Amino acid sequence: xxxxxxxxxxxxKLLELTRYYLENHDFSVIFxxxxxxxxxxxxxxxxxxxxxxxxxxxxxxFTLCKAIKASDDTARIPVIIISGNKIKDxxxxxxxxxxxxxxxTKPFAFSVLAAKIRAVLRRYSANSGSAxxxxxxxxxxxxxxxxxxxxxxxxxxxxxxxxxxLTLLLEKKGxxxxxxxxxxxxxxxxVATYNNPHTVETHVSSLRKKIGVKLAARILSVIGYxxxxx
Numbered sequence: 001x002x003x004x005x006x007x008x009x010x011x012x013k014l015l016e017l018t019r020y021y022l023e024n025h026d027f028s029v030i031f032x033x034x035x036x037x038x039x040x041x042x043x044x045x046x047x048x049x050x051x052x053x054x055x056x057x058x059x060x061x062f063t064l065c066k067a068i069k070a071s072d073d074t075a076r077i078p079v080i081i082i083s084g085n086k087i088k089d090x091x092x093x094x095x096x097x098x099x100x101x102x103x104x105t106k107p108f109a110f111s112v113l114a115a116k117i118r119a120v121l122r123r124y125s126a127n128s129g130s131a132x133x134x135x136x137x138x139x140x141x142x143x144x145x146x147x148x149x150x151x152x153x154x155x156x157x158x159x160x161x162x163x164x165x166l167t168l169l170l171e172k173k174g175x176x177x178x179x180x181x182x183x184x185x186x187x188x189x190x191v192a193t194y195n196n197p198h199t200v201e202t203h204v205s206s207l208r209k210k211i212g213v214k215l216a217a218r219i220l221s222v223i224g225y226x227x228x229x230x
Contacts, residue, residue: 002026003027003028005027005048007032008031008034008050015031021113021114022110022113034059035052035056049078049080052081061083062094065095066099076124076147078101078123082104089198101120101160135167139215140166142170147163156210156211161203162207165207166211174230176225183196183200
């Protein structure tokens with residue numbers, strides 16, 4: 001059965017061209033040119049993945065992504081953000097902070113978009129197989145399936161990428177994880193084309209602030225290489 005993609009872009013020409021390409025490459029596509037309708041479609045149609053532009057009147061792509069990830073009904077739907085103007089590293093990090101699973105700048109080849117869609121869907125499929133296993137470590141309880149983390153028995157609010165980063169560190173406890181490995185595993189980046197350590201550094205710093213001093217001290221920086229949960 002074809003995977004259902006919700007496509008959101010106020011550029012009607014690009015919307016039609018992208019829809020046509022995806023439908024001819026084994027995807028089922030529902031689409032809209034505004035964020036508010038996209039939010040309703042996400043709840044009603046439960047697509048397998050959402051591709052949204054950033055700059056739209058009304059509800060923009062960043063806000064749409066954050067709303068999708070904040071709702072229990074849609075939180076597990078992956079989101080790919082696309083943009084022609086929000087293309088700086090700070091913009092990309094901002095997109096990931098709102099829960100985006102990937103970020104693609106315009107202009108892009110439709111084949112690249114399709115490849116990213118398939119890669120994100122594969123990641124979600126692979127993660128669902130091990131999602132039932134809860135992780136308990138001294139001071140922290142983490143439930144990957146429910147995407148809930150408790151620190152000292154109290155629920156802690158993390159962004160999607162902070163949650164995925166903490167999950168990876170706990171699963172690989174004691175091992176030094178390189179920055180390229182983290183970028184590839186948590187963000188799904190092709191490290192041959194993107195290998196910016198600032199992305200990981202920023203999220204590690206934010207994660208440390210949220211999980212408390214004792215746990216934060218156990219996330220060790222290995223200079224010139226990566227990080228380890230001790």
